[in-house]
Amino acid sequence: MSDLFISGYASRFGEADLSGDIVQRGAFSASLLSRADPFPMLFGHQTDTPIGVWDRIFEDEIGLFVAGRILDTAPSPRRLVESGAVSGLSIGYRTRRSNSRPSGGRILTDIDLWEVSVVAFPMLRSAQITHIGDSSEINADHQRRYA
Numbered sequence: 001m002s003d004l005f006i007s008g009y010a011s012r013f014g015e016a017d018l019s020g021d022i023v024q025r026g027a028f029s030a031s032l033l034s035r036a037d038p039f040p041m042l043f044g045h046q047t048d049t050p051i052g053v054w055d056r057i058f059e060d061e062i063g064l065f066v067a068g069r070i071l072d073t074a075p076s077p078r079r080l081v082e083s084g085a086v087s088g089l090s091i092g093y094r095t096r097r098s099n100s101r102p103s104g105g106r107i108l109t110d111i112d113l114w115e116v117s118v119v120a121f122p123m124l125r126s127a128q129i130t131h132i133g134d135s136s137e138i139n140a141d142h143q144r145r146y147a
Contacts, residue, residue, distance in 0.1 A: 020105020
């Protein structure tokens with residue numbers, strides 16, 4: 001068995017999550033500049049057993065795009081992703097700067113990103129794995145959709 005390549009948006013700008021928080025474009029910039037690649041991939045925010053690595057993490061006009069590999073040493077999460085049973089992405093972070101929203105929640109303007117997890121139920125429903133397959137296909141798919 002070989003690694004399983006996946007990609008998608010772990011966060012999208014301007015969309016409220018289930019708690020009412022909205023991430024503003026540029027919120028991840030400082031955190032991404034201070035981190036080294038590769039970035040660990042977790043399953044359900046479980047820090048004790050990473051399932052892979054995020055080889056690419058960057059902000060584009062849509063949100064926080066991630067692309068990486070579920071390692072062949074994590075067969076259970078791999079099967080769940082391949083079957084479509086688990087397709088969400090979720091960020092683990094500490095808020096550095098935010099503003100309250102009158103309708104509830106916050107506008108997050110500076111985020112210290114700690115981890116990105118594959119999850120069943122993301123707080124931001126549109127944070128999803130969008131591609132499963134060869135890494136060159138992931139890159140081409142992102143460029144085709146969002147270039």
